[in-house]
Amino acid sequence: MTSPLKIAIVEEDVDRSRQIVDGLRDAGDFEVTVLGETSSVTRRLSEIDPDVVLIDMANPNRDSLESLSLASGARERPVAMFVDRSDKDLTRAAIEAGLSAYVVDGLKPERIKPVLDAAIARFNMVSQMRSELEAVRTALSERKTIDRAKGLLMQARGLSEDDAYALLRKAAMDQGKKLAEVAQALVTAADLLK
Amino acid sequence: MSALTINCGFIPLVDCAPLVVAREMGFAQEEGLALDLHKQPSWSALRDHLALGALDAAHMLSPVPVAMSLGLGGLPTRIDALMVLSVNGNVVGVSPELAQRMRDEGWPGGFGDPSGTGGYLIAATGRRLRVGVPFPFSMHAELLYHWLGALGMRAPDELDVRTVPPPLMAEAMAEGEIDAFCVGEPWGSTAVERGVGELILPGAAIWAFAPEKVLAVRHDWAEAHDEATGRLMRAVARAARWLAEWDNRMMAGELLARREYLDLPPDIIDRALMGRLITTGGAFAGESDNFLHFYRKAATFPWRSQAAWIAANLAKRTGLDRVASIETGRACFRPDLYRRHLDGLGFDMPGASDKLEGSLNHAEAVASASGNMILGPDAFFDGTVFDPHAR
Numbered sequence: 001m002t003s004p005l006k007i008a009i010v011e012e013d014v015d016r017s018r019q020i021v022d023g024l025r026d027a028g029d030f031e032v033t034v035l036g037e038t039s040s041v042t043r044r045l046s047e048i049d050p051d052v053v054l055i056d057m058a059n060p061n062r063d064s065l066e067s068l069s070l071a072s073g074a075r076e077r078p079v080a081m082f083v084d085r086s087d088k089d090l091t092r093a094a095i096e097a098g099l100s101a102y103v104v105d106g107l108k109p110e111r112i113k114p115v116l117d118a119a120i121a122r123f124n125m126v127s128q129m130r131s132e133l134e135a136v137r138t139a140l141s142e143r144k145t146i147d148r149a150k151g152l153l154m155q156a157r158g159l160s161e162d163d164a165y166a167l168l169r170k171a172a173m174d175q176g177k178k179l180a181e182v183a184q185a186l187v188t189a190a191d192l193l194k
Numbered sequence: 195m196s197a198l199t200i201n202c203g204f205i206p207l208v209d210c211a212p213l214v215v216a217r218e219m220g221f222a223q224e225e226g227l228a229l230d231l232h233k234q235p236s237w238s239a240l241r242d243h244l245a246l247g248a249l250d251a252a253h254m255l256s257p258v259p260v261a262m263s264l265g266l267g268g269l270p271t272r273i274d275a276l277m278v279l280s281v282n283g284n285v286v287g288v289s290p291e292l293a294q295r296m297r298d299e300g301w302p303g304g305f306g307d308p309s310g311t312g313g314y315l316i317a318a319t320g321r322r323l324r325v326g327v328p329f330p331f332s333m334h335a336e337l338l339y340h341w342l343g344a345l346g347m348r349a350p351d352e353l354d355v356r357t358v359p360p361p362l363m364a365e366a367m368a369e370g371e372i373d374a375f376c377v378g379e380p381w382g383s384t385a386v387e388r389g390v391g392e393l394i395l396p397g398a399a400i401w402a403f404a405p406e407k408v409l410a411v412r413h414d415w416a417e418a419h420d421e422a423t424g425r426l427m428r429a430v431a432r433a434a435r436w437l438a439e440w441d442n443r444m445m446a447g448e449l450l451a452r453r454e455y456l457d458l459p460p461d462i463i464d465r466a467l468m469g470r471l472i473t474t475g476g477a478f479a480g481e482s483d484n485f486l487h488f489y490r491k492a493a494t495f496p497w498r499s500q501a502a503w504i505a506a507n508l509a510k511r512t513g514l515d516r517v518a519s520i521e522t523g524r525a526c527f528r529p530d531l532y533r534r535h536l537d538g539l540g541f542d543m544p545g546a547s548d549k550l551e552g553s554l555n556h557a558e559a560v561a562s563a564s565g566n567m568i569l570g571p572d573a574f575f576d577g578t579v580f581d582p583h584a585r
Contacts (some may be wrong), residue, residue: 064357065237066267066330079559095246100238 005111006031008050010041010059020054020122027118030050041065052112053102054119057095065102080117090116142180152190197228202428203240204231204253206456207360208379208466209280209407211446213253213489214337216433218449224432225425233435233454237329244410245271251417251426252281254410260504260523261331267511274416275408275527276427279434281493283466283486284334284397285382288326288374289367292318293474298441304427305471305479308399308575312345315394319373321347324582326358326372333397333404336507339403341400344576360439364388378406379466379486380458387462388423392474398484401552403572405492405500408527412437416531424535431494438489484571491557491569492544499548502582517585524582542567551580 007030011017017034024030035044042064045053055062090113094101097120103112146168153164172182200222204210212287213231216222222229234240241258243249246269259273265328288296292315297303299313301314314322323342327334335355346513347353358366363377364385375385385391397404416423434440447467451460465471469485472478481563505523529547537543545561554570562566 057239058235059243060235060359060362062238063329063359066238092246095242095248098241147576 004029004031005052005115006033006048006050007052007054007115008033008035008045008048010035010055010061010065012036016126018124020119023118023122024115027114030115034097052106052115054115055100056123057098057100062100091130093120098125142183145180145187146183149186152186195225197226197476198422198425199228199230200250200422201230201232201248202251202253203234203243203249204455205234205237205240205360207381207407207452208456208463209283209451210253210455211437211467211485212279212409212430214431214449214455215436215446216217216429219433219436221407221432221436222288222426222429225429227422227425227429229426229429231454232441240270241267244412244429245269245272247412249549250422251306251409251411254408255329255332255358256405256500257331257333257336257504257508258329259408259410259526260466260501260510263526264505264508264514264519266508267331272413273410274289274525275410275496276411276416276533276564277409277431277494277496277528277532278405278500279407279409279430279488279494281406281487281491282396282398282402282404282484284337284376284378284404285393285471286338286374286376286390286397287367287382287385287393289370289372289390290474292373293394294573295319296394303477305395306399308341308395309345312341312348315374316342316345316347318545320350322354323352323374324354324356324367324372325357326363326375326377328358328360328363328377330355330357332358333507334378335405336504337397337400337404338376339507339511340574340576340578344578350423364390367391380456382460383462383465383472386472386474389475393471394473396482396485398482399575401572401574402484403487403554403570405497408496416528421443423531427531427535428539431539431541434494435541440468455525481580482575493569494541495544496529496532497547497549497551498524498529499551499580499582502527502548503551503580506580521581544569548582551582553579 007024009017009032011034021032021034025033033048035041041061055065057086094116099120101116135189149168150161150164153159153167154161168179168182172179202213204213217229217231221255237255241251244252259266259275262271262273295318296314299314299317301311324337326339338355339349342353349355353483356372360381363375363381366372366376367385367390368388382393386393419526437446444464447460447464450456450463456463464485469482501519501523505519506516509519533543543563544567552572552574554572557568557570559566
């Protein structure tokens with residue numbers, strides 16, 4: 001019986017790291033540590049001595065992990081990026097999900113694959129949730145702006161709500177702009193004229 | 195005719211200028227290229243995206259293609275350097291506290307005395323220096339090892355070299371994680387502006403002609419896309435030639451300042467572009483015409499001997515075979531493609547593709563196609579001469 005894999009996750013966002021930890025828990029028996037503070041990552045990692053390190057590809061602190069790939073002392077273990085270099089599909093999937101993984105050299109691919117599969121799935125899920133949330137937020141704030149613009153027109157020109165909306169739409173179409181942009185311009189102008 | 199799209203990665207640094215100029219000043223368009231520039235969050239992300247095909251080309255630290263071809267670091271891949279994008283341009287800086295300790299030891303200050311300043315630096319640190327570089331495989335790391343190594347400091351016992359991404363260097367100084375740094379501009383000047391660093395030496399004072407960034411592509415990509423490779427090289431080489439004019443450099447500063455590139459005020463970018471550095475609050479370092487080259491002194495030419503020097507150093511530090519490493523390294527730099535694709539455009543071609551690195555103490559005329567090529571100085575501060583063919 002081999003001891004459970006030691007996995008370190010470098011991630012400042014608590015929600016995101018929790019998602020990944022949950023995903024890994026479902027995938028098998030691992031010893032997972034989350035490093036939330038990026039400043040002391042290299043020192044913490046040498047204390048934990050993990051088999052696998054997972055980090056967001058967009059994390060600028062990733063470069064500080066690169067030196068791990070060069071074992072400079074006898075006690076340090078060389079680290080390779082990604083599991084099995086022959087498994088290009090897995091590597092590509094990880095990159096597309098925005099995940100980079102550092103794996104201790106010599107670890108068997110079958111031990112790593114479930115880890116990466118689970119992490120990739122969670123990374124994708126979190127990214128998707130984020131972009132959906134972002135879309136909802138944008139839609140909400142656009143609607144607020146349009147409502148304000150409508151109100152300004154109703155007040156200034158004595159229009160009904162429907163007519164104010166129609167006027168905004170027509171202006172947007174004439175100028176080849178988005179409704180929200182025209183509304184924003186009107187709101188900004190009105191604020192300036194106050 | 196629709197333009198051919200080339201996706202090119204870059205890191206926000208002054209020396210990505212040839213790529214920005216190639217795109218913004220129409221040199222890419224003249225070659226029928228849509229040069230899409232993608233800002234990368236880190237050197238490792240840039241390297242991985244290039245290796246796995248998400249990018250066609252990249253602004254790369256000159257040692258990285260050699261390291262990747264030697265199988266060092268993540269994702270070993272055969273990467274070629276088509277041409278050199280910039281020569282020199284790095285600065286060494288220390289924290290205000292360390293600068294004060296150096297002054298206490300008798301350092302007179304200044305920005306150009308590698309032996310003297312290095313001696314005071316070593317004396318002031320008690321033979322233990324934490325220094326930040328942007329990447330383990332970088333000219334910054336090589337210059338530091340060469341400089342402080344020649345003055346008697348030993349890595350890793352006395353010289354603790356840490357990796358810090360360039361835009362985060364000032365932050366790492368402010369947090370007290372490092373005592374000194376070697377970084378590309380404008381990130382040294384940013385540390386000066388924030389009051390967390392004093393510049394003590396330009397990289398060029400250690401090695402007067404150090405290849406800093408290269409235009410890198412996958413070896414397979416260059417093989418499969420010869421036509422596109424040529425167009426890309428011509429567009430970028432013309433941009434480099436445009437950057438040789440001081441008037442144009444000012445305009446380049448405005449382009450680089452834009453949000454999609456460096457997203458910083460142009461005056462801090464101009465310091466490196468114009469060779470007018472400020473070392474610490476208000477101290478002007480004087481003018482230098484050797485601080486950063488894009489074109490003069492055949493800066494764009496990818497000398498095989500430059501790759502050999504990098505490979506020899508990497509081999510020595512990682513325990514790889516010297517002769518085999520030099521051979522692999524030399525093959526990464528592609529003067530053959532440079533000669534073929536830039537033929538007839540007024541780019542002078544040197545007679546040889548190797549030179550004795552560090553042999554020129556002054557500018558000298560050398561054999562070339564036009565007969566009036568000026569090279570040098572390219573000396574190392576300690577007089578080292580590197581012969582790429584020595585066993």
